[in-house]
Amino acid sequence: MSEFKKPNSEVDFENNFAQIKPLMTDNQAFYESSRCLFCYDAPCVNACPTGIDIPLFIKQIHSQNTLGAAQTIYNSNVFGYACGKVCPTEVLCEGACVYNHQEVPPIEIGRLQTFATDKAIKSNKKLFSLAAENGKKVAIIGAGPAGISCACELRVAGFTVDIFEAKAKPSGLTVYGVAPYKITNEEALDEIDYLQKQFGFNMYFEKPIFTLEEIEALERDYEAIFLGIGLGKTSELNIPGEDKAGVHGAVEMVEKLRMAHHDFSVPKKVIVLGGGNTAMDAASESSRMGAEEVILAYRRGKDEMGAYEFEYDLAKGVGVKGVFNIAPVEIIGNGKVEGVRFVKTQVVNGRVETISGSEYIEPADWVIKGTGQAKQTEFLQLISGLKTDTKGCIQVNAETFQTTNNKYYAAGDAVSGGQEVVNAVANGKKAGKAIIKNLSDQ
Numbered sequence: 001m002s003e004f005k006k007p008n009s010e011v012d013f014e015n016n017f018a019q020i021k022p023l024m025t026d027n028q029a030f031y032e033s034s035r036c037l038f039c040y041d042a043p044c045v046n047a048c049p050t051g052i053d054i055p056l057f058i059k060q061i062h063s064q065n066t067l068g069a070a071q072t073i074y075n076s077n078v079f080g081y082a083c084g085k086v087c088p089t090e091v092l093c094e095g096a097c098v099y100n101h102q103e104v105p106p107i108e109i110g111r112l113q114t115f116a117t118d119k120a121i122k123s124n125k126k127l128f129s130l131a132a133e134n135g136k137k138v139a140i141i142g143a144g145p146a147g148i149s150c151a152c153e154l155r156v157a158g159f160t161v162d163i164f165e166a167k168a169k170p171s172g173l174t175v176y177g178v179a180p181y182k183i184t185n186e187e188a189l190d191e192i193d194y195l196q197k198q199f200g201f202n203m204y205f206e207k208p209i210f211t212l213e214e215i216e217a218l219e220r221d222y223e224a225i226f227l228g229i230g231l232g233k234t235s236e237l238n239i240p241g242e243d244k245a246g247v248h249g250a251v252e253m254v255e256k257l258r259m260a261h262h263d264f265s266v267p268k269k270v271i272v273l274g275g276g277n278t279a280m281d282a283a284s285e286s287s288r289m290g291a292e293e294v295i296l297a298y299r300r301g302k303d304e305m306g307a308y309e310f311e312y313d314l315a316k317g318v319g320v321k322g323v324f325n326i327a328p329v330e331i332i333g334n335g336k337v338e339g340v341r342f343v344k345t346q347v348v349n350g351r352v353e354t355i356s357g358s359e360y361i362e363p364a365d366w367v368i369k370g371t372g373q374a375k376q377t378e379f380l381q382l383i384s385g386l387k388t389d390t391k392g393c394i395q396v397n398a399e400t401f402q403t404t405n406n407k408y409y410a411a412g413d414a415v416s417g418g419q420e421v422v423n424a425v426a427n428g429k430k431a432g433k434a435i436i437k438n439l440s441d442q
């Protein structure tokens with residue numbers, strides 16, 4: 001049973017979605033930074049996909065050089081604030097901190113990172129100088145973490161960068177997809193605003209690129225094109241009843257909630273299908289929006305879920321009930337969802353088998369599908385010579401992130417199939433470096 005009441009105001013919403021990694025005070029940051037051992041060959045740095053010099057920025061915070069700390073962070077990761085809040089630090093930098101071996105809490109690296117970058121953003125501190133314009137233009141499709149990271153790299157080297165974004169706001173999943181208790185819309189957008197002022201890339205919103213004519217126009221006008229398009233809509237389950245009112249994709253549901261806040265309503269009983277991090281987010285958020293009962297249904301055992309353990313713990317902590325080894329067979333109801341017919345399953349030699357005669361109906365008002373997102377295959381097929389792998393992910397060179405069409409580079413979820421924000425930032429930067437090198441050689 002959920003402990004949360006439906007939020008009726010923005011204040012209620014903020015209370016229900018209180019930040020799990022709140023900003024540190026100056027004193028907290030000073031104390032926490034004093035705990036760092038400044039390890040030689042620091043394991044926390046090796047565990048960070050963007051390779052931030054963590055002991056250096058912690059030392060800078062401790063010596064009251066907070067803007068220097070922000071510079072250190074932003075040199076490696078332009079989403080320094082967002083990553084401090086949304087990264088799964090438990091399994092990355094903080095998970096690698098040497099204190100874990102001594103059964104002492106690891107350094108709160110994420111919160112220190114957010115502390116330092118917050119000071120730079122709030123003071124609008126200029127940390128980067130840009131090379132003179134070199135007259136070369138790069139188009140970026142998608143203003144998410146990969147695209148903006150690539151854009152910043154290119155701007156420092158003097159390239160003109162135009163970013164085309166299908167949605168009304170920048171920052172991709174950080175605004176539209178991450179659970180609101182990890183980062184607020186304002187925080188995510190303030191960092192992008194800071195970056196835009198700092199690096200001067202151009203952003204065009206509600207400008208989706210999806211026709212052959214639009215692609216050909218970009219190819220004519222730009223020396224290189226970067227694809228940071230992410231993934232598409234939630235995949236179909238292909239079971240009867242999927243078209244009933246009250247069946248939602250997890251990413252679509254989270255996006256609506258993040259835009260509407262307390263104006264978004266969740267009914268009394270919700271079933272979330274899936275065992276990944278997106279399913280956990282959708283389940284947690286349903287509970288925090290006041291659903292009385294939220295069931296997370298997964299077709300394999302608990303230990304086989306793709307979600308991080310701490311994400312499942314977060315969901316359980318707000319009353320979500322996990323039910324394992326069940327698979328949906330049919331969504332039932334007269335026009336709208338009234339329940340899900342499940343069958344019990346067992347895993348035999350790694351394969352899920354259904355147990356005959358074990359079907360039952362679980363009543364529900366909503367079904368949320370957290371079972372993966374489709375790729376943007378139709379769009380990608382319009383680009384000449386661009387190859388995708390068997391899962392529909394864009395094939396790239398692992399070092400340069402150049403695709404099989406030399407003019408195009410790509411990174412982020414459209415390449416990985418779904419990773420963390422920090423991976424998209426890291427790889428967008430590598431693509432930016434490769435574009436600079438390749439276009440400078442011409």
Ligand code: SF4
Binds near residue numbers: 037038039054055107
């Ligand atoms: Fe500091 Fe922990 Fe990194 Fe060592 S591993 S440098 S103690 S944060």
